[in-house]
Amino acid sequence: MSAHQVQLDFLKEEGIPETMKSHVADLRKQIQHHDQRYYDEAAPEIADRDYDLLYRELVELEKKYTTLIVDDSPTQRVKERSQGFLSAAHLVPMQSLDNTYSEEEVIEFMKRLQKLLPGEEVLLTLEPKIDGVAIALLYEDGKLVRGLTRGDGTMGDDVTRNIKTISEIPHQLHGKIPKLLEVRGEVYLSKKMFAQLNEERDEAGLPAFANPRNAAAGSLKQLDPAIVKERQLSAIFYGNGACEGSALKTQLELIDSLRQWGLPTHETTWRASTSEEALQGIRELGKIRHDYVFETDGAVLKVDQLAQRDRLGSTSKAPRWAIAFKYEPERAETRLLDITVQVGRTGILTPVAELEPVVVAGSRVARATLHNEEEILRKDLRIGDCVMIEKAGEVIPAVVRVLQEKRTGEERHFKMPTNCPVCHAAVIKKEGEVAIRCSNVSCPAQLQRQIEYFASRRAMDIAGLGEAVVVQLVDAGLLKSVADLYALRAEQLLPLERMGEKSVENLLQSIDQSRGRPFWRLLVALGIPHVGVTGARTLAEHFHTMQRLQLASVDEFLAIEEVGEIMAKSIHDWLRELKSIELLQQLHETGVHFGEKDIHTSSGEGVLQGTTWVLTGTLSQSRDEIAELIRQAGGKISSSVSAKTTYLLAGEEAGSKLERAKKLKVRVIDEAEFWKILRGA
Numbered sequence: 001m002s003a004h005q006v007q008l009d010f011l012k013e014e015g016i017p018e019t020m021k022s023h024v025a026d027l028r029k030q031i032q033h034h035d036q037r038y039y040d041e042a043a044p045e046i047a048d049r050d051y052d053l054l055y056r057e058l059v060e061l062e063k064k065y066t067t068l069i070v071d072d073s074p075t076q077r078v079k080e081r082s083q084g085f086l087s088a089a090h091l092v093p094m095q096s097l098d099n100t101y102s103e104e105e106v107i108e109f110m111k112r113l114q115k116l117l118p119g120e121e122v123l124l125t126l127e128p129k130i131d132g133v134a135i136a137l138l139y140e141d142g143k144l145v146r147g148l149t150r151g152d153g154t155m156g157d158d159v160t161r162n163i164k165t166i167s168e169i170p171h172q173l174h175g176k177i178p179k180l181l182e183v184r185g186e187v188y189l190s191k192k193m194f195a196q197l198n199e200e201r202d203e204a205g206l207p208a209f210a211n212p213r214n215a216a217a218g219s220l221k222q223l224d225p226a227i228v229k230e231r232q233l234s235a236i237f238y239g240n241g242a243c244e245g246s247a248l249k250t251q252l253e254l255i256d257s258l259r260q261w262g263l264p265t266h267e268t269t270w271r272a273s274t275s276e277e278a279l280q281g282i283r284e285l286g287k288i289r290h291d292y293v294f295e296t297d298g299a300v301l302k303v304d305q306l307a308q309r310d311r312l313g314s315t316s317k318a319p320r321w322a323i324a325f326k327y328e329p330e331r332a333e334t335r336l337l338d339i340t341v342q343v344g345r346t347g348i349l350t351p352v353a354e355l356e357p358v359v360v361a362g363s364r365v366a367r368a369t370l371h372n373e374e375e376i377l378r379k380d381l382r383i384g385d386c387v388m389i390e391k392a393g394e395v396i397p398a399v400v401r402v403l404q405e406k407r408t409g410e411e412r413h414f415k416m417p418t419n420c421p422v423c424h425a426a427v428i429k430k431e432g433e434v435a436i437r438c439s440n441v442s443c444p445a446q447l448q449r450q451i452e453y454f455a456s457r458r459a460m461d462i463a464g465l466g467e468a469v470v471v472q473l474v475d476a477g478l479l480k481s482v483a484d485l486y487a488l489r490a491e492q493l494l495p496l497e498r499m500g501e502k503s504v505e506n507l508l509q510s511i512d513q514s515r516g517r518p519f520w521r522l523l524v525a526l527g528i529p530h531v532g533v534t535g536a537r538t539l540a541e542h543f544h545t546m547q548r549l550q551l552a553s554v555d556e557f558l559a560i561e562e563v564g565e566i567m568a569k570s571i572h573d574w575l576r577e578l579k580s581i582e583l584l585q586q587l588h589e590t591g592v593h594f595g596e597k598d599i600h601t602s603s604g605e606g607v608l609q610g611t612t613w614v615l616t617g618t619l620s621q622s623r624d625e626i627a628e629l630i631r632q633a634g635g636k637i638s639s640s641v642s643a644k645t646t647y648l649l650a651g652e653e654a655g656s657k658l659e660r661a662k663k664l665k666v667r668v669i670d671e672a673e674f675w676k677i678l679r680g681a
């Protein structure tokens with residue numbers, strides 16, 4: 001910088017009012033705070049849109065008052081990468097998209113394209129903007145060799161191990177594949193899995209994730225792939241970086257090819273060559289996006305022809321050939337009438353917002369979880385407040401903020417109770433936890449939730465044992481533990497409300513049938529902290545019986561690749577608690593199945609139902625992993641080839657099993673075919 005310039009800058013700065021300087025400093029501080037919440041803690045406090053507005057304001061002010069730019073301004077920084085992961089360079093840098101929030105900006109974008117490509121016909125595609133985490137996968141000769149997050153666009157975190165736990169991501173592509181392919185897309189958590197994860201986190205006393213994207217980001221950043229697997233992430237691919245050995249010409253061709261190679265994609269249903277068509281598509285997508293399994297926060301408009309994209313090029317931040325239109329989040333104003341407290345399965349007390357009913361995103365909202373007391377304090381929520389609530393698709397509604405300006409002074413502070421609202425026992429707070437729990441192990445509310453959980457579809461799957469029935473059974477003193485379910489008799493059930501002879505018979509029958517459920521289901525049903533469906537399946541597969549599980553040491557648990565320290569310790573400790581020992585004893589006496597006979601039986605669901613598989617040779621991922629996928633799809637795994645075998649999945653260097661299969665005329669398939677079958681193709 002020359003002396004002359006310095007002088008001029010000095011003059012410029014002279015003219016900047018102090019209030020503006022402090023405003024800019026304040027903006028920066030706010031953005032830095034939100035960056036930390038977003039990037040480091042994966043728990044943002046404000047919506048993206050509000051963040052974008054802050055950021056845009058700072059950019060504008062820094063443009064106007066250039067002397068106020070400092071090196072550590074959020075506008076100057078390169079996003080930091082997370083700890084614990086190696087980083088690697090993208091073969092082609094990964095850019096981001098410019099966001100627009102208004103229809104005018106879309107029209108301007110279309111005009112810009114016309115200007116830059118005079119006289120040319122420009123076709124655009126419109127896709128949902130999947131609210132997940134950007135990911136780049138590298139396939140060499142069709143084999144998945146690496147998965148990177150975007151990072152700063154040049155270098156990303158190597159999350160290959162975590163990526164490989166996502167069952168939708170093929171480890172091997174098939175068909176006419178490019179020699180080298182860097183494919184880009186989004187890893188996301190479905191709305192359903194998100195709701196389930198937050199429920200589990202609430203119960204475990206962990207802070208809930210604000211939205212599916214944060215949950216997906218938080219999951220990918222896990223250092224333990226077993227936890228990632230548990231979260232059941234999904235993925236969709238929509239773009240590419242480096243690509244050698246395939247001549248793609250358009251976006252539509254790309255999506256088509258990705259699908260043929262075995263990668264999950266989404267329909268690009270809309271095409272547009274005029275602003276009106278683009279806006280029409282955006283509006284239509286805006287309506288149906290709530291039906292998608294993933295969260296969408298916008299629409300992405302892309303020039304279809306790759307040759308035109310090349311000519312359009314990009315700015316330093318984003319390509320000129322695409323734009324993201326962000327939808328208004330669905331929000332509504334309402335009043336916080338009261339805060340009630342719910343008692344969960346593990347005794348955790350959760351505050352719940354009781355709202356004046358209001359319609360958001362097409363459904364009536366009257367309640368919203370507030371997670372814990374800290375959140376109430378952080379948002380400074382008071383009973384009687386006017387609040388802004390937000391609902392995204394199927395996701396549980398959330399209270400975003402208080403409309404402070406509408407306070408009348410009549411609002412009341414809320415304090416968590418010191419006694420359980422149901423059994424009135426004192427509450428306790430474990431060290432290092434935000435959650436408050438009811439201290440009474442026989443609290444009827446806890447028991448009720450435990451029974452509901454035990455009977456739920458992902459656990460023992462007892463049809464007809466919903467909340468209304470459980471409440472009555474607990475209130476009538478018929479159930480003191482889940483084991484008492486197996487001693488229920490018709491004459492005890494008949495006097496209950498809405499229980500006719502037929503429903504009693506059905507209920508008793510489904511309770512009876514649940515005795516023989518696969519062992520992993522019992523392990524889920526017991527509600528052992530940190531043991532979800534995948535964890536339970538892994539444990540069942542390795543230990544086969546409850547007895548062996550009870551004898552296992554922490555080290556034996558840790559020896560299983562998918563089991564991390566937290567889960568190992570949790571299950572080990574749980575099995576040694578007196579309460580658990582007694583419960584297991586009771587369940588055993590009632591004839592509940594404790595393992596062995598169901599090893600390698602299927603869950604009875606999915607595209608592979610009724611098929612029996614034998615695996616042999618070297619496959620692109622471990623046999624356990626593939627076996628798990630087969631089981632998840634309803635197939636059975638067998639260790640030896642017989643006339644009952646439906647398929648022999650043979651990898652490289654398959655030996656005697658292959659010979660035997662040929663002899664018995666069992667169908668032998670390779671991995672490419674396997675993935676096809678698994679996808680139901």
Ligand code: IVH
Binds near residue numbers: 127
């Ligand atoms: S295309 C040059 N298509 O949104 C960047 N991105 O805000 C090309 N995203 O970085 C990206 N859905 O992580 C594209 N259908 C879609 C998308 C999508 C979600 C993400 C992506 C991108 C970010 C930009």
